[in-house]
Amino acid sequence: MNFLKRAWWRLASQLGKTVMLTGLFFVICTLVLSGFLIQAAAARAAESAKRSVGAVATMQLDLNALLNSGKGSKNAGASPGLIGPGGDLHRDLVDRICASSVVAQCNYSTDSGAAPTDRMKLYKPVPLPAGQKDDGLDFFKAEGIRDLDALPSFRNGDDRLVSGKGIKPDSAGDMVVIEERLAAANHLAVGDRISLQVGNAPAPGQEPDRRRFEFVVGGIYRSGTPDSGRYVPAMMDPANQIYVTPEGGSRLLGKDPGADGGVVKSATFTLRSPADLDRLKADAEAAGADLDVFPLTVNDKAYRTLVGPITKTASFATVTVWLVALGGTAILALIVASNLRERRGELGILMSLGEKKPKLLAQHLVEVAACAAVAIGLAAAGSQFLSQAIGDKLLAGEVASARDQAASDRQGPDPSNSTGGPKSAGADGEKVEPIDRMDIRIGPADIGRIGATGLGIAALATLVPGIRVLRLTPRDILSKGN
Template identity: 65%
Template sequence: MNLFKRAWWRLRGHLGKTVMLVGLFFVICTLVLSGFLIRSAAARAADSAKGKVGVVATMQLDVDALINSGGGSASNGAQPGTIGSKGDLHSKLVDKICKSSVAARCNYTVDSGAAPTRRLKLHQPVPAPAGQDTTGTDLFKASGVRDLGSVKEFHNGDSKIVSGSGLNRDSKSDMIVIEERVAKDNRLKVGDTIELRVGEIDPEKGGMSTEEVEFTIGGIYENGTVDTGSYVPAVADPSNQIYVTPEGATRLQGKEPADGGATLRQATFTLRNPDDLGKLKDDAKAAGADLKIFPISVNDKQYKTLAGPINKTADFASLTVWLVAVAGTVILALIIASNMRERRKELGILLSLGEKKPKLLGQHLVEVVACAVLAIGFAAAGSQFIAQGIGDQLLSSQVSSAEDSAAGQGTQKDPSDPNGLKKQDTPRSKPIDSMDIELGAGDIGAVGATGLGIAALATIVPGTRILRLNPRDILTKGD
């Protein structure tokens, strides 16, 4: 008799056991498919985060390495540490490294200050309280940038150019971009020439430097932060933020750009792939960089902040898939073994009538596979909604845990500061807190293969006992 007909009659004749097998397979396949869907959605979200923030490699001075090489002096308590010319990272060297094929973007900033002059005064709608010393705060905050468009405030839309143009690598060294409130207060427009005083203390005179640097206004920008109506130190007021070229910022430090260009504190390179760090280091060495004094390290804090919780959710989903698959196989194998024990008489009669042992095993396999196929269809219909709910709950828990952990972490010392006073910036990005579950043919194929694999293992492993039996043993020895 055809084994497929026998399997069909068996499934119809024992509907209770058929429904039980279908239900068990439905639970297994639903959990497995949900795990696949959560893992796929998490991978897509993580890849999207990586594409948005990239992986940033930072090149900056390692003061300890510089001191060990004899290029600087450490702080001894009485005198602060000093950095010699060997500790200067120059823009022309970084420009060479920026040409590396693995660097998607490159930027560097020179932080400086500038004192107001007769031609350019600070924007300060509310004066300082009477008697307050504002010598160290009545300054413009000057940033020397390679590309103004890559500065966070301009990149995220908080600031925008309203007249002229922004700074780029081809800008003239004396170009400056000022905020429109400063421009209105001083009646300035694009193309005007202004002077700023060096924002450093003159060690010989014991006071602020009187040296002036000339700039030409190339652009005027608007900052979205409005005046508060109360006193704010000028250097902390966003309207007094000015942007110049790295060379211009170097001059505002009281220095002249060396043959190697502006002196930088650090440079950043956005890599196309985290694995490209080695290639970037090789290109930096080829450009002439000393990576012992100016090491390059990957700062993937922002990516980890964004994708950390969702990656942990994906790991948990993967673990769930394996646990459910293994546990499901074991449970099904025990159920099928028990079912075969109950059907010993049926098997003995079929064997005595001349039925081949492999066909008996095949009949059981067809029965289980039929139940599995039905369950896979039901699971495919409802798993997307179940996976969305489970995934959102798991992700919410991981995000909450990540935020609690981040709140308990302090800032870290900046290795470019010999006195340990500067702190490294911490990422302000919020973790990914949602995922988009999408059911595709690949996911159905994966759970189908998993379900059928479980069915085959759960049937074949206990079914091998059939191949060792003969009709006499089955019919005379009972259980």
């Protein structure tokens, strides 16, 4: 008799066992398919995050590497204790790197100071405490930047322009943006001209650099940090933070911008994907950068913040898939082994009638595979809704943990905050909220994967205990019984 017919009759006559086996397969396939769908959703979210956020690579001087390379010396500069020209990162080099195809956005800055003049006084809301002497080294904190809008504090909204416009790559070299309290203290408005002096502290025994440069107030901004109500050095007061162009920053450092566009302290490159760092390094070397002295390091914190919880959820789903698959295989193997034991008499009679052992095993495989096929169809119909519910629940827990950890990290004082307060939301960069929603979608590829997995489990669960059938003879089965 055809073993396919025997398999059908067996399934129809033992309807209770057939339903039980199908139900067990349904649970296994549903959980495994849910794991696959969660993994796929996490992969899509991570890819989307790469495109939307990318990663930020930073280029700045490595002083030890400079000294070890022999290109610089602590006394190579014009003044003792200063780094020589080998430690200068030039703007024109950075501009060439910015042109790389993997760079979505770039910015660079020059940290310098600016000494007050008779046409530009410092903002001092609280006078110097009694008993302390003014050492005459109070400066404005001047930052030469390429694009004001690219600064984290302006992206986050902690600082914002209230009049005029911000510095852009094509802004005039003499443009300056000042804080509104400083503007009010000096009675300045957009379009007014001011004078600033080079802000380098002189070396012992040397005269200060008294060169002055004219700037035009192009914009006025409002800082998100209020007055502390106590005395702080002028350079630490946020109202004394001014922004100039890279050329202006170079001049206030006492360096002529020249043909190379001036010097910058650090440059940041927002990559289209965190995987593009190697390509950026190659383009930087082709542009003439010495990556030993000016190394490129990636800060992918925004990307990790975005995908951290959903990646952990996907990892949990992966573990679940393996545990369910292995556990399901073991349970089904025990059930099949129990069925084979119960059907020893049937097997012995069929073998004595001349039925081939492989066909007996094939009959059992068809029975189990038929139950698996029905279960796979049912799982494919209902897994999307179940996966969405499970995934959202797991992801919500991971997101809550991530937010609690971020809040805990911000409880400590911010060393850059002159008021001694906690870190602001944008202290470490742009505000980024983790992905908190999974986009579960089921497609033909997912059904194919669960189909292959379900049938594979059916085959293993049948063949492993069924191998014993191939070692038995009709006499052994019928004479020894159970």
